Amino acid sequence: MKIADRIAALLLLGICVSGWVISRTFSPLSGLFPQVIVLILGGLSLLLFILSFFRSPEEERFVLVQGRALPVALTVLIMAAWVALISVLGFLVTSLLMFSLMTIVLGGKERTARQLVLRILVVCASTVGFYLFFDRLLLVSFPRGLLL
Amino acid sequence: MNELLVNSLTSLFTATNLLLVLLGVVAGIVVGALPGLTATMAIALLVPFTFTMQPVHGLVLMGAIYVAAIYGGSFSAILLNTPGTPSAIATTFDGHPMARRGQSYLAIATATMASVFGGLIGVLFLLFLSPPLSRLSLRFGPPEFFWLTTFGLTIIATLSKKSILKGLIGGAFGLLLSMIGIAPIEGSVRFTFGSVSLQNGIALIPALIGFFCIPEVLGMVERKAEQYTAIPYRRQRRVLQRVLIRIVRKPLLMIRSAVIGTIVGIIPGAGGNIAAMVSYNEAVRAARNPEQFGKGSMDGVIAAEASNNAEVSGSLIPLLTLGIPGAPPAAVLLGALLLHGMRPGRELFTYHGAVTYTFMFSLVLANILILPVGIFSGRWISRLITRIPVTLLAPLVFFLSVIGSYAINRNMFDVFVMLGFGLIGFAGRKMKLHPGPIVLGLILGSICEQGLVQSILMGRASGSILAMFFTRPLSILLIVLTLLSAAWPFIAKTIRRRRAGRSV
Amino acid sequence: MKMKNSVFRYVGLLGLAVALMVLTAGYAAAGGQTEEEDYPARPVTYIIPFNPGGQSDITAQYQKTDLEEALGTGVVIKHMPGAGGAVAWANLVKTEADGYTISGNNIPHIIIQPLVRDNAGYQTEDLIPVYCFQTTPIGLAVLKSSPYKTLDEFIAFAKANPGTITVGGSGTHSGHHLALLQLEYLTGAKFTYIPSTGAAPSVANFLGGHTQALFANSDDLVGHREEIIVLAIGTEKPFPALPGVKTFKDQGVKMTAGIDRGVCVPPGTPDSIIRTLEGAFDQVCRKPSFVAKMEELGFVMQYMKSAEYTRYIANKKKEMEDALRTLGEIQ
Numbered sequence: 001m002k003i004a005d006r007i008a009a010l011l012l013l014g015i016c017v018s019g020w021v022i023s024r025t026f027s028p029l030s031g032l033f034p035q036v037i038v039l040i041l042g043g044l045s046l047l048l049f050i051l052s053f054f055r056s057p058e059e060e061r062f063v064l065v066q067g068r069a070l071p072v073a074l075t076v077l078i079m080a081a082w083v084a085l086i087s088v089l090g091f092l093v094t095s096l097l098m099f100s101l102m103t104i105v106l107g108g109k110e111r112t113a114r115q116l117v118l119r120i121l122v123v124c125a126s127t128v129g130f131y132l133f134f135d136r137l138l139l140v141s142f143p144r145g146l147l148l
Numbered sequence: 149m150n151e152l153l154v155n156s157l158t159s160l161f162t163a164t165n166l167l168l169v170l171l172g173v174v175a176g177i178v179v180g181a182l183p184g185l186t187a188t189m190a191i192a193l194l195v196p197f198t199f200t201m202q203p204v205h206g207l208v209l210m211g212a213i214y215v216a217a218i219y220g221g222s223f224s225a226i227l228l229n230t231p232g233t234p235s236a237i238a239t240t241f242d243g244h245p246m247a248r249r250g251q252s253y254l255a256i257a258t259a260t261m262a263s264v265f266g267g268l269i270g271v272l273f274l275l276f277l278s279p280p281l282s283r284l285s286l287r288f289g290p291p292e293f294f295w296l297t298t299f300g301l302t303i304i305a306t307l308s309k310k311s312i313l314k315g316l317i318g319g320a321f322g323l324l325l326s327m328i329g330i331a332p333i334e335g336s337v338r339f340t341f342g343s344v345s346l347q348n349g350i351a352l353i354p355a356l357i358g359f360f361c362i363p364e365v366l367g368m369v370e371r372k373a374e375q376y377t378a379i380p381y382r383r384q385r386r387v388l389q390r391v392l393i394r395i396v397r398k399p400l401l402m403i404r405s406a407v408i409g410t411i412v413g414i415i416p417g418a419g420g421n422i423a424a425m426v427s428y429n430e431a432v433r434a435a436r437n438p439e440q441f442g443k444g445s446m447d448g449v450i451a452a453e454a455s456n457n458a459e460v461s462g463s464l465i466p467l468l469t470l471g472i473p474g475a476p477p478a479a480v481l482l483g484a485l486l487l488h489g490m491r492p493g494r495e496l497f498t499y500h501g502a503v504t505y506t507f508m509f510s511l512v513l514a515n516i517l518i519l520p521v522g523i524f525s526g527r528w529i530s531r532l533i534t535r536i537p538v539t540l541l542a543p544l545v546f547f548l549s550v551i552g553s554y555a556i557n558r559n560m561f562d563v564f565v566m567l568g569f570g571l572i573g574f575a576g577r578k579m580k581l582h583p584g585p586i587v588l589g590l591i592l593g594s595i596c597e598q599g600l601v602q603s604i605l606m607g608r609a610s611g612s613i614l615a616m617f618f619t620r621p622l623s624i625l626l627i628v629l630t631l632l633s634a635a636w637p638f639i640a641k642t643i644r645r646r647r648a649g650r651s652v
Numbered sequence: 653m654k655m656k657n658s659v660f661r662y663v664g665l666l667g668l669a670v671a672l673m674v675l676t677a678g679y680a681a682a683g684g685q686t687e688e689e690d691y692p693a694r695p696v697t698y699i700i701p702f703n704p705g706g707q708s709d710i711t712a713q714y715q716k717t718d719l720e721e722a723l724g725t726g727v728v729i730k731h732m733p734g735a736g737g738a739v740a741w742a743n744l745v746k747t748e749a750d751g752y753t754i755s756g757n758n759i760p761h762i763i764i765q766p767l768v769r770d771n772a773g774y775q776t777e778d779l780i781p782v783y784c785f786q787t788t789p790i791g792l793a794v795l796k797s798s799p800y801k802t803l804d805e806f807i808a809f810a811k812a813n814p815g816t817i818t819v820g821g822s823g824t825h826s827g828h829h830l831a832l833l834q835l836e837y838l839t840g841a842k843f844t845y846i847p848s849t850g851a852a853p854s855v856a857n858f859l860g861g862h863t864q865a866l867f868a869n870s871d872d873l874v875g876h877r878e879e880i881i882v883l884a885i886g887t888e889k890p891f892p893a894l895p896g897v898k899t900f901k902d903q904g905v906k907m908t909a910g911i912d913r914g915v916c917v918p919p920g921t922p923d924s925i926i927r928t929l930e931g932a933f934d935q936v937c938r939k940p941s942f943v944a945k946m947e948e949l950g951f952v953m954q955y956m957k958s959a960e961y962t963r964y965i966a967n968k969k970k971e972m973e974d975a976l977r978t979l980g981e982i983q
Contacts, residue, residue, distance in 0.1 A: 289862030348734030
C-alpha cells in the first residue's frame with residue numbers, strides 16, 4: 001500500500017504542478033481558486049508522500065484486482081469498446097454485441113442448450129426492451145451510426 | 149387563504165390527479181431503483197410531454213416521480229451497492245452491509261418508512277413555512293455561501309473512514325475537478341484541453357453514475373468466482389414491526405435528519421446528494437456508539453433516507469418562491485413551470501395558487517403512497533436480486549448507466565465522462581481514496597468558488613475584503629459552525645475518554 | 653463438457669448478432685438519400701442551446717406546431733445546453749449543411765464568445781443567420797430603498813466613487829455584462845460587476861441586498877416591479893410593460909441592451925434552403941396568436957430576414973469590438 005500511496009502522491013503532485021502552471025494563464029479572478037486548491041492539494045500530496053516512508057501499525061496490502069485480473073481487464077476493454085462503438089455501429093447493435101460479450105467473459109453455468117437459449121433470450125429481450133422504451137416511447141433518440 | 153387551501157386539497161382528489169400520483173410513484177420507484185437512471189433524467193424526459201397537459205397534471209405527475217425516484221434509489225443502493233440516484237449515495241454506507249448479511253428486506257423497509265416520514269416532514273415545511281424560509285434564504289449572500297460550503301466540506305472527516313489525509317486529498321481533488329470549464333467570474337476557459345464539450349464542466353450526474361456504478365460492476369466481476377449472485381437470501385421475520393419500533397424509539401434521529409434534508413435542499417445547487425451525507429454525518433456524531441455506522445446500522449439508513457426525501461420539498465422552496473432550484477431535479481421542474489407560463493414568486497402562490505397548492509398536497513399523497521408500493525415491491529425485488537446471476541446483473545448495470553448518462557442531455561460525451569469517472573472511482577477505491585469526499589468536492593466546488601470570488605469583488609467595492617468575509621452576522625455564525633465541525637473529531641474523542649474514565 | 657458449452661454459446665450469440673446486424677443494415681439502407689429540391693422531405697431538428705424552460709425553449713415550443721405546418725414536415729426540438737450556448741453552436745458548424753439541422757442563436761452570445769474565448773469552437777460568421785424573431789430587453793434596476801432614484805443620480809454617484817457600486821447580472825460576457833460595459837464606456841463611470849450563474853440567482857442576490865443594482869431581463873423586472881425602481885430600459889422606444897420607465901437613449905445614454913434571438917444554419921447551406929426556412933419562420937412569427945403570446949411573455953417582436961439579420965449582427969459586432977477593446981476586455 002505504501003508504494004501505491006507513493007505513486008498516487010507523485011501523480012497528484014504532477015497534476016498540481018501542471019495545474020499551477022496552467023492557472024497562471026488565466027485571468028486573475030479565474031485563476032484564484034484553482035491556485036488555492038492546487039496549493040492545498042499539492043501540500044496534502046506531499047504529506048502523503050512523506051508519510052509513505054513511515055511504517056504504520058495497520059498496513060494493508062495493495063491489491064489492484066482481487067482474484068484473476070484477466071476478466072476484469074477484459075470487462076474494462078468491453079466497456080470502453082461499448083462506449084466508443086455506439087456512435088459507429090449504432091446504439092442497439094453495439095449494446096447487443098457488448099452485452100453478450102460481457103456475459104461470456106463473466107462466464108455462465110449453463111449446462112444444457114435450453115439454459116443457453118434462455119440466457120440469449122434474456123439478454124436480447126432486456127437490451128431491445130430498454131432500447132425501445134427509451135428510444136421510441138421517451139423519444140431519447142440514441143445515436144444511429146452505421147446501423148441502428 | 150384557508151379557502152384556497154381547502155379548495156386545492158379537494159381538487160387533488162379527482163380521478164386524474166389520483167391516478168397520476170399513483171402512476172408517478174410507481175414509475176418513480178422503478179426509475180430510481182434502476183442503477184444508472186436518475187430522478188433528474190426521469191423528469192427531464194417527461195417535461196416535453198407535459199407541455200400538452202394541464203399545468204396541474206404535469207406538476208402532480210412530475211412531483212410524484214421526483215419523490216418516488218429519490219426514495220427508489222435506495223433499492224439498488226441497498227441491494228447492489230450502487231446508488232440508484234445520486235441522493236442514495238449515503239444509503240449505501242449502511243444499507244448494503246445490511247443486505248450482505250441477508251437483511252435486505254429489513255433495510256428496504258427501513259428506507260421506506262424513513263423516506264415516508266422524512267418526506268412528510270419536508271412537505272410540512274414547504275406548505276407552511278415557504279415564505280419565511282425563502283426570505284431567510286435571501287439573507288444568504290456570497291460570503292455566507294462560501295462559509296456554508298466550507299462547513300459542508302468538514303463532513304469529509306466522517307466520510308473518510310480510516311485516513312483523514314486521504315479524505316482531504318479526495319475532497320481537494322473533487323474541488324479541482326469542479327473547476328474544469330468556464331470560470332464563473334471573468335470567464336476564462338479552464339482545463340478543457342481544447343475540448344468544447346468540456347467547456348461546460350464535468351456533467352455532474354453522469355460523473356456520479358460512473359463513479360458509483362462502474363466500480364461495483366467491476367467488483368462483481370472480481371468476486372464472480374465466489375459469488376453467484378449479488379447478495380445472499382435469508383428469511384427475515386417481523387420486519388415492519390422492527391422498523392416501526394426503531395423509529396418510534398429514536399424520534400430525534402428522524403426529525404433531525406428531515407430538518408437537515410430540508411435545509412440542505414433550500415441551498416441552491418446542493419441537493420439530495422449532499423443532504424443525505426450531511427444528515428448521515430450528524431447522525432454519526434450524535435450517536436452514543438458511532439462505530440456501529442458503516443457496518444449495517446438501521447440508524448444509518450434512517451438518517452440517509454429521511455433526509456433525502458425531505459430534501460425534495462426543501463429544493464422546491466427556493467424554486468417556487470424565487471425561481472432558484474435547490475437541486476438538479478428541481479432545475480428541470482423550473483423548466484416545466486416556465487413552459488406553462490407559471491413564473492416563480494408571489495404570483496405562483498396567488499394567481500396560480502390553486503395549482504401550486506394542489507401540487508404541494510399531491511406531494512403529501514405521493515410520500516404516503518410510497519409506503520404500500522415500496523413495502524410490497526421491496527419484498528419481491530430483494531428476493532429477485534438474490535436470484536439473478538452476476539453474469540447478467542453486471543452488464544445490465546453498465547447498460548443502464550450508459551442509457552442514464554446519455555438520456556439527460558442526449559450527448560455521447562456524457563457517456564465518456566461516466567466511463568472515465570468510473571475508472572477513476574475504481575482506481576481510487578483500490579488506493580483507499582473513497583468516493584464520498586471526491587463527490588463532496590465536485591458538488592460543492594462551484595458554489596464555494598462563486599461565493600469566494602463574488603465576495604472578493606464585493607469586498608473590493610466596499611473597501612475591505614476581510615470585513616466582507618468576517619463581519620457579517622450570518623457569516624460569523626457559519627464560521628463558528630465550521631470551526632466546531634472541523635474540530636469535532638477531537639472534541640468527540642475527549643468526551644469519550646472522559647466518559648470512559650468516569651465509568652472506570 | 654464445459655468447453656463445448658462455451659463454444660456453443662459463443663457461436664450462438666455471434667450468429668444472432670450477425671443476423672441482427674444484417675437486418676438493421678438492410679433497414680438503414682432502405683432509408684435512401686434526399687435531395688435539395690425535395691427539402692424538407694424529412695423532419696427538421698431544431699436545436700436549442702439552452703435548458704428546457706428557458707426563454708429560447710419556450711419560444712421554440714410555441715413556434716413548433718405552426719412551423720411544422722409551414723414547412724410541411726415534423727420539427728424535433730433538441731436541447732444542447734452548455735457553455736452559454738457554445739456547445740450547441742460548436743456542434744452546429746460541424747453538422748451537415750443540408751437544412752435538416754437548425755439552431756437557435758442569441759445576440760450578443762454568438763458575437764462575444766469567439767471574441768473573448770481562445771477556442772469557442774466556432775466563429776460568429778460561421779453561423780449563417782436565417783431569421784431573427786425577438787428581443788428580450790434588459791434594464792437597470794435598484795431597490796426601492798436605494799439612495800439613488802434616477803439614472804442620473806446613479807451615474808453621478810458612480811463617477812464620484814468609482815468601483816464602489818456593485819451591479820449584479822447573469823454571466824460573464826453576457827448580455828447583462830455587456831450592457832454594464834457599454835454603460836461604463838458611454839458615461840465614463842466605473843462599477844463593479846458581480847456575475848451570477850443565471851438570472852434567478854442574480855435577482856436573488858440583488859433582492860437580498862448583496863448587490864446595489866441589477867441588470868436584468870424585462871420579465872424579471874416586470875415580475876418584481878413592486879419592490880424595485882427600474883432606472884432605465886434598453887429598448888429603442890419605451891417598453892409598454894414598464895410604463896413610466898425611460899429608455900437609456902431618452903436619458904442621454906446612447907445604448908440599447910437586450911438579448912436578440914433567432915435561428916441559424918451551418919455554413920455552406922444552400923440559399924434555396926435558407927429562403928424556405930426564412931419564409932416559414934416569417935409566416936409563423938407574424939401569426940397574431942404567436943405575436944400576442946410573445947408580447948404577453950414580455951418579448952419585443954422582430955421580423956428580420958436573413959440578409960437584414962446578417963447586417964445587424966455585423967454592426968453589433970463592430971459596436972461591441974470597439975467597446976470591449978477600449979475597456980480592455982479584449983486585445
